[in-house]
Amino acid sequence: MPSLRNPVGPLPASIYWRRRLVVLAALAGAVVLVSVLAFGGGGGGKQASAGSVSTPVGSITPGPTSTGHGSNDGTAGGTNPSAPAGASSTPTPSPSGPPVVTLPGGDGSTGGSSSGSTSGGTGSTGSGGSGQAAPNLPGTMSLAVCNAADLDLSLNSNEQTYAASQLPLFRLDIANTAQSPCRIDLGQKSAVLTITADTGAQVWSSGDCPKDTSSQWYAVPAAADGPLQAAFGWGRTTSKPGCTPGTGGAAVPAGTYVVHIGINGVATQPWHSFKLAQFGS
Structure with missing residues (x-):
């Protein structure tokens, strides 16, 4: 063309x-x-669509510590009390069982190595170090019963205020001012833990319904070797004497409480106040 x-x-x-x-x-x-208009904007649309779908981030919510079930005895384990400098932490007491007792040194029988334990104990410890003591060991039973005048008792708790999900745990320190070791009975019939309200009314007592009334003898080291430590738990419930079915076991409300401990033959009865917080606080 x-x-x-x-x-x-x-x-x-x-x-x-x-x-x-x-x-x-x-x-x-x-x-x-x-x-450009027909094909260039396609990628941006897909990107926006992908960006609009968000993946939820999984969260980890710490569960509460065991609150246990209400029972007439009301004892329960919990976190260990904070041990003072140089002392070992105390294992958790088993529910409704005898206290868990630790020694600052030795083997729980004032000499030699322990090879076993009787009912209620949880094992022996090696000589030369701190650890859990077993009751009624032969070496312990060979000691004289402690003179009450030689004993210095102090009672404390692992927390000053307990949240609704926490169980109180108390530590008894038994110091021997004598130069020789002796033995003391910390069985449930001899060592009685009592909880009262700030009004003085009794709320709970380990003596109301003891599971085991046998003696649990432990060696208290001489003055130079440090105190014997015993841990006691409470399940935040009420109790009534005599183990009557249907009585006791009710949860206690928030408030200020006082823990007392009495040991047969020992006039001193130490006490310690603490608080239970409202639920959700």
Whole structure:
């Protein structure tokens, strides 16, 4: 077609060629623009769609410590009391069982290595280090019964205020001011833990319904060797004397309470006050 190669008109051919180039450039630009609008925005749409779907982050909610079930005895384990500097932490008492007792040194029988334990104990410890003591060991039974005048008792708790999910745990330190070791009975019939309200009314007592009335003799080291430590738990419930079915075991409300401990033959009865917080506080 001659008219395409050789433009016909009153103007020079170069002007017609420039007009054709401008038209072609405009057409090419339009094609590019349409392509960008049609296909260029697709990736952004997918990205926005993907970004709109969020994956929830799993959260770890710490569970409460064991609250146990209400029972007439009300004893239960909990976290260990904070031990003073240089002393070992006390293992958790088993529910309704005798106290867990630790010695600052030795093997629980004032000499030699222990090879076993009687009912109620949880094992012996190696000589030369602190650890859990077993009751009624032969070495312990060979000692004289402690003179009450030589004993210095102190009572404390592992927390001053307990949240609704926490169980109180109490530690009794028994210091012997004499130069020779002696033995003391910490069985449930001899060592009685009592909880009272701040009004003085009794709330719970380990003596109301003891599970085991046998003697649990432990060696109290001489003055230079540090105190004997015993841990007692409470399940935050009431109790009634005589183990009568259907009595006791009710949960106690928040408030201020006082723990007392009495040991047969020992006039001193240490006490310690603590608080139970409201639920959710």
